[in-house]
Amino acid sequence: MCFYLDGTVNMYMRPLEGVTVTVDLEEMKIIGFWDRLTVPMPKAEGTDYRESEQKPPFLPPLKKITVVQPDGPSFKIDGHKVRWANWDFHLSFDMRAGPIISLASIYDLEKQKFRPVLYKGFVSELFVPYMDLDEEWYYRTYFDAGEYGFGLCAVSLEPMRDCPENAVFMDAYVVGQNGKPVKMSQIFCIFERHAGDIMWRHTETAIPRTIVREVRPEVSLVVRMVSTVGNYDYIIDWEFKQSGSIIATVGLTGLLEVRGSRYTHKDQIDEEVYGTLLAQNTIGVNHDHFLIYHLDLDVDGDSNSFVKSNLKTTQVPDHGSPRKSYWRVVSETAKTESDAKIKLGSKATELLVVNPNKMTKMGNHVGYRLVPKSGAGSLLSDDDYSQTRAAFTKYNVWVTPYNKSEKWAGGLYVDQSRGDDTLATWSQRNREIENKDIVVWYTLGFHHAPYQEDFPLMPTLSSGFELRPANFFESNPVLKVKPPQDVMRLNCSIFKVV
Amino acid sequence: MCFYLDGTVNMYMRPLEGVTVTVDLEEMKIIGFWDRLTVPMPKAEGTDYRESEQKPPFLPPLKKITVVQPDGPSFKIDGHKVRWANWDFHLSFDMRAGPIISLASIYDLEKQKFRPVLYKGFVSELFVPYMDLDEEWYYRTYFDAGEYGFGLCAVSLEPMRDCPENAVFMDAYVVGQNGKPVKMSQIFCIFERHAGDIMWRHTETAIPRTIVREVRPEVSLVVRMVSTVGNYDYIIDWEFKQSGSIIATVGLTGLLEVRGSRYTHKDQIDEEVYGTLLAQNTIGVNHDHFLIYHLDLDVDGDSNSFVKSNLKTTQVPDHGSPRKSYWRVVSETAKTESDAKIKLGSKATELLVVNPNKMTKMGNHVGYRLVPKSGAGSLLSDDDYSQTRAAFTKYNVWVTPYNKSEKWAGGLYVDQSRGDDTLATWSQRNREIENKDIVVWYTLGFHHAPYQEDFPLMPTLSSGFELRPANFFESNPVLKVKPPQDVMRLNCSIFKVV
Numbered sequence: 001m002c003f004y005l006d007g008t009v010n011m012y013m014r015p016l017e018g019v020t021v022t023v024d025l026e027e028m029k030i031i032g033f034w035d036r037l038t039v040p041m042p043k044a045e046g047t048d049y050r051e052s053e054q055k056p057p058f059l060p061p062l063k064k065i066t067v068v069q070p071d072g073p074s075f076k077i078d079g080h081k082v083r084w085a086n087w088d089f090h091l092s093f094d095m096r097a098g099p100i101i102s103l104a105s106i107y108d109l110e111k112q113k114f115r116p117v118l119y120k121g122f123v124s125e126l127f128v129p130y131m132d133l134d135e136e137w138y139y140r141t142y143f144d145a146g147e148y149g150f151g152l153c154a155v156s157l158e159p160m161r162d163c164p165e166n167a168v169f170m171d172a173y174v175v176g177q178n179g180k181p182v183k184m185s186q187i188f189c190i191f192e193r194h195a196g197d198i199m200w201r202h203t204e205t206a207i208p209r210t211i212v213r214e215v216r217p218e219v220s221l222v223v224r225m226v227s228t229v230g231n232y233d234y235i236i237d238w239e240f241k242q243s244g245s246i247i248a249t250v251g252l253t254g255l256l257e258v259r260g261s262r263y264t265h266k267d268q269i270d271e272e273v274y275g276t277l278l279a280q281n282t283i284g285v286n287h288d289h290f291l292i293y294h295l296d297l298d299v300d301g302d303s304n305s306f307v308k309s310n311l312k313t314t315q316v317p318d319h320g321s322p323r324k325s326y327w328r329v330v331s332e333t334a335k336t337e338s339d340a341k342i343k344l345g346s347k348a349t350e351l352l353v354v355n356p357n358k359m360t361k362m363g364n365h366v367g368y369r370l371v372p373k374s375g376a377g378s379l380l381s382d383d384d385y386s387q388t389r390a391a392f393t394k395y396n397v398w399v400t401p402y403n404k405s406e407k408w409a410g411g412l413y414v415d416q417s418r419g420d421d422t423l424a425t426w427s428q429r430n431r432e433i434e435n436k437d438i439v440v441w442y443t444l445g446f447h448h449a450p451y452q453e454d455f456p457l458m459p460t461l462s463s464g465f466e467l468r469p470a471n472f473f474e475s476n477p478v479l480k481v482k483p484p485q486d487v488m489r490l491n492c493s494i495f496k497v498v
Numbered sequence: 499m500c501f502y503l504d505g506t507v508n509m510y511m512r513p514l515e516g517v518t519v520t521v522d523l524e525e526m527k528i529i530g531f532w533d534r535l536t537v538p539m540p541k542a543e544g545t546d547y548r549e550s551e552q553k554p555p556f557l558p559p560l561k562k563i564t565v566v567q568p569d570g571p572s573f574k575i576d577g578h579k580v581r582w583a584n585w586d587f588h589l590s591f592d593m594r595a596g597p598i599i600s601l602a603s604i605y606d607l608e609k610q611k612f613r614p615v616l617y618k619g620f621v622s623e624l625f626v627p628y629m630d631l632d633e634e635w636y637y638r639t640y641f642d643a644g645e646y647g648f649g650l651c652a653v654s655l656e657p658m659r660d661c662p663e664n665a666v667f668m669d670a671y672v673v674g675q676n677g678k679p680v681k682m683s684q685i686f687c688i689f690e691r692h693a694g695d696i697m698w699r700h701t702e703t704a705i706p707r708t709i710v711r712e713v714r715p716e717v718s719l720v721v722r723m724v725s726t727v728g729n730y731d732y733i734i735d736w737e738f739k740q741s742g743s744i745i746a747t748v749g750l751t752g753l754l755e756v757r758g759s760r761y762t763h764k765d766q767i768d769e770e771v772y773g774t775l776l777a778q779n780t781i782g783v784n785h786d787h788f789l790i791y792h793l794d795l796d797v798d799g800d801s802n803s804f805v806k807s808n809l810k811t812t813q814v815p816d817h818g819s820p821r822k823s824y825w826r827v828v829s830e831t832a833k834t835e836s837d838a839k840i841k842l843g844s845k846a847t848e849l850l851v852v853n854p855n856k857m858t859k860m861g862n863h864v865g866y867r868l869v870p871k872s873g874a875g876s877l878l879s880d881d882d883y884s885q886t887r888a889a890f891t892k893y894n895v896w897v898t899p900y901n902k903s904e905k906w907a908g909g910l911y912v913d914q915s916r917g918d919d920t921l922a923t924w925s926q927r928n929r930e931i932e933n934k935d936i937v938v939w940y941t942l943g944f945h946h947a948p949y950q951e952d953f954p955l956m957p958t959l960s961s962g963f964e965l966r967p968a969n970f971f972e973s974n975p976v977l978k979v980k981p982p983q984d985v986m987r988l989n990c991s992i993f994k995v996v
């Protein structure tokens with residue numbers, strides 16, 4: 001792909017459309033060049049995003065705001081082990097996956113011990129297909145982990161900007177092309193999030209002559225990495241809550257991949273352009289982002305089952321009750337892989353990983369819920385070449401028995417793959433998954449039809465999922481969180497603007 | 499409903515099951531009493547949520563954390579007008595709806611003027627049906643706004659707990675039963691949220707000998723109210739972003755409505771119990787929460803249209819391209835109300851309110867997207883009495899032409915209503931909604947099958963929706979947000995623990 005750098009650092013907004021170059025990677029020579037058509041070059045004006053290049057007027061500046069921990073953070077980092085509040089986990093870096101969270105356990109006050117939750121969790125693959133059939137575009141169906149290295153594309157985080165003032169940073173190391181270790185600086189940040197949310201509360205007004213009010217503000221722990229795969233910036237957060245929830249969030253920002261175009265106004269368009277006219281001669285091409293997470297949950301032990309709790313409407317026989325209907329929970333335990341392929345949608349279903357060998361005192365199986373925030377799946381047809389390689393996007397959820405060779409949903413070798421070594425193929429064996437060491441695969445999808453606000457750089461768009469305890473504890477695990485010590489600032493003058 | 503207060507302030511966990519009392523509200527006398535069956539009373543032990551009643555061990559306390567604005571907040575409040583960054587809106591209090599956001603406009607740097615977005619937005623009704631058919635339960639299908647007053651149930655917010663340190667509070671006034679004004683203290687809080695998120699960023703590594711990195715941290719404005727309708731606490735947030743997004747979030751916390759039960763272990767259960775055994779003799783009853791928002795958008799003027807942008811898979815004819823498929827956006831403008839009744843689910847559709855009379859320079863209609871975070875709808879059958887009153891839950895989205903009498907989706911008089919004056923009935927007229935002053939109604943739904951973690955008080959569960967600009971601006975409206983002044987703390991000793 002060719003871009004023009006003159007007049008802006010935002011080369012992605014200045015594509016040289018219609019040019020195909022063939023490179024011999026062994027010779028490192030251009031061996032073919034085809035200039036199929038001439039398309040006007042989008043202007044540089046308005047594309048640069050650097051502060052230094054902006055001209056007034058500016059939005060009104062906000063007053064200074066910062067987060068302060070006078071006694072330092074509440075977490076401890078020992079090598080790659082992180083200990084915070086009731087959580088204990090290991091954070092490592094992988095060239096392909098980026099952050100890997102492993103051995104995440106939570107301390108159970110009642111049982112007086114750590115209990116395992118997540119043996120290992122990471123982004124196994126990303127699939128980013130563009131919806132443009134043209135000669136120079138049809139093949140833009142990227143696999144950002146397997147083809148590029150989601151970890152390799154990680155960028156240094158900027159203190160006070162990428163992460164708040166109270167963040168601690170961690171470096172990463174990769175193997176360089178000469179086999180020697182290469183340091184990547186400030187790849188992870190770890191910080192306590194104090195967003196103004198409420199962990200739990202209640203005001204009781206129904207008791208005569210008494211008002212009861214108890215409120216606990218939320219403080220959580222965030223582990224962040226940013227991977228900039230060419231034009232796009234992915235903000236990958238793993239957030240731990242004292243309540244036992246693990247929340248994975250992905251923020252999409254950075255630059256769109258746009259095509260040059262002869263059009264300067266929508267009215268001129270009389271053909272399929274595969275996207276939105278964002279600026280003169282600039283089409284933001286429709287595309288998707290699918291991130292598939294490998295979630296090897298070990299809920300209170302490694303033998304787990306996957307349960308679909310369907311909320312089913314039940315009709316009430318005439319005269320049985322003044323009510324005609326209600327819903328009840330009808331749970332199905334998945335026996336084999338085919339029982340656990342799920343397209344999220346209009347069905348009211350709760351998805352759980354339970355330990356069938358462990359029960360609460362009340363007799364409920366201990367479990368964790370997967371609470372998805374997006375149900376977007378691939379809209380491509382199954383026989384499309386890129387879709388055969390990314391067939392893991394056909395369902396939002398898959399469950400497999402643990403197999404150490406099944407780590408990368410798009411296959412170990414993704415370049416030029418034909419889908420033989422992918423999640424969809426492995427699952428065809430329809431293996432048993434009940435009361436086994438299982439892996440849940442969740443695909444977080446974003447359909448992205450661009451809007452003008454995404455030009456020349458897009459404001460962050462976020463989604464994710466939550467792993468939430470579901471009868472894992474005997475009762476609310478944060479009832480015994482003490483209210484925070486209130487901190488009040490006495491004097492502003494000691495704040496220095498740096 | 500009868501509860502037992504001995505030994506706990508959490509009377510909701512100690513129901514006197516099986517008792518029905520009839521009260522003559524004019525005489526204020528009990529005129530009927532039926533004790534249908536005797537059920538063991540759940541124990542008080544473990545139900546109290548007050549800090550003072552907790553016994554060790556506690557979760558390890560976190561170190562102090564606070565948000566600081568040395569020069570004060572960036573917003574200005576003038577009566578009920580709030581001005582912050584590029585936003586300007588009016589915040590008022592309503593006994594029935596709680597907070598009402600009106601006349602929300604955003605300053606457009608390029609056009610050098612404020613442009614209207616949301617004429618009026620509020621929670622029009624809440625429907626909370628329980629899924630228990632028993633004599634004392636079948637009628638528990640609450641309408642928290644129309645029957646109780648969602649605003650009337652608002653509670654005073656606790657500084658440093660319900661809202662962070664940098665919050666400003668606002669009182670509300672209601673009409674007392676004697677016609678005189680009654681002050682409700684600290685009902686709203688307004689604060690800038692600095693959660694550690696990234697507004698936008700990019701690192702450019704593809705330019706030889708140059709690294710470009712630009713990052714803008716996110717700061718947003720939150721308006722919060724908490725309404726405690728009996729047992730449940732609803733945290734209602736309206737959040738404004740400089741990017742033009744308005745995000746509505748509802749957090750559910752507080753106490754479940756539970757039924758007494760003879761069971762102390764799940765294995766004993768041999769009948770339908772309508773919920774989950776949470777503790778001895780305590781069943782958390784299955785239920786839903788549906789909050790329907792009245793969203794009178796005025797996108798750049800009051801004449802708007804509602805557009806469904808369907809992402810449709812298109813097959814490519816053989817040999818037309820190496821690709822077999824792609825998706826494109828097929829937009830439909832809703833002509834009448836029936837075109838705009840939407841059940842969210844597996845269909846890939848973007849929902850927009852556009853101004854068909856205003857275009858960007860590129861020729862796109864200016865618009866805002868409704869981005870739902872939940873697609874849950876009612877599972878009750880249409881002929882169920884409570885469902886006829888709450889028929890607005892049948893679809894997640896409705897669009898009506900503005901009509902000043904159509905404010906309350908469950909009808910003006912909800913008690914004993916039969917659904918004649920509800921959104922579903924109004925919409926049967928199938929009025930024209932194209933290029934008119936329209937109102938979008940969005941139902942945010944939560945199905946709640948309780949888990950043991952919800953006992954004796956539930957950790958907050960959140961969802962919501964976003965109104966996001968979609969070709970409203972010519973380009974990214976936050977490109978010209980200056981990076982914040984970095985603030986660094988020099989000395990901890992000036993922080994006093996209060």
